[in-house]
Amino acid sequence: MSATVYDKNNIFARILRGEIPCSKVFENDDVLAFHDIHPQAPVHVLVIPKGEYVTFGDFVAAAPATTVAAFFQAVGTLASTLGVIDSGYRIVSNNGTGGGQEVPHFHVHLKGGKGAVA
Numbered sequence: 001m002s003a004t005v006y007d008k009n010n011i012f013a014r015i016l017r018g019e020i021p022c023s024k025v026f027e028n029d030d031v032l033a034f035h036d037i038h039p040q041a042p043v044h045v046l047v048i049p050k051g052e053y054v055t056f057g058d059f060v061a062a063a064p065a066t067t068v069a070a071f072f073q074a075v076g077t078l079a080s081t082l083g084v085i086d087s088g089y090r091i092v093s094n095n096g097t098g099g100g101q102e103v104p105h106f107h108v109h110l111k112g113g114k115g116a117v118a
């Protein structure tokens, strides 16, 4: 499987460079998390790796295992700190145009709170 060419000017790349603001929830060396600009649930946060990966497939194929682990550990920690464990939550990643992916930088949607599962 070959990696997709990464567009360095996609909107999440611009957020990572600080060119566009975001409503930041969490950040460490590997990960940035921020509120989705069009929330579809009471809690709707996007979690993105800082590296340049277009899709989930690119990420797990090319990122170091420690980076993949750090990413998913951050998603799990965020579910707890955002307070959605009791309400329940979804983690969703859209991949490719056929998969509904609009922004070509790998990301996970973390959606929780009352009404998160429609």
Ligand code: AMP
Residues within 6 Å of the ligand: 011, 020, 022, 034, 035, 036, 037, 038, 039, 046, 093, 094, 100, 101, 102, 103, 104
């Ligand atoms: P996807 O369809 O999985 O690529 O989802 C992209 C998501 O990014 C959508 O839910 C958008 O609402 C969200 N989005 C787009 N631009 C921004 C932005 N500047 N800040 C926060 N979220 C954004």
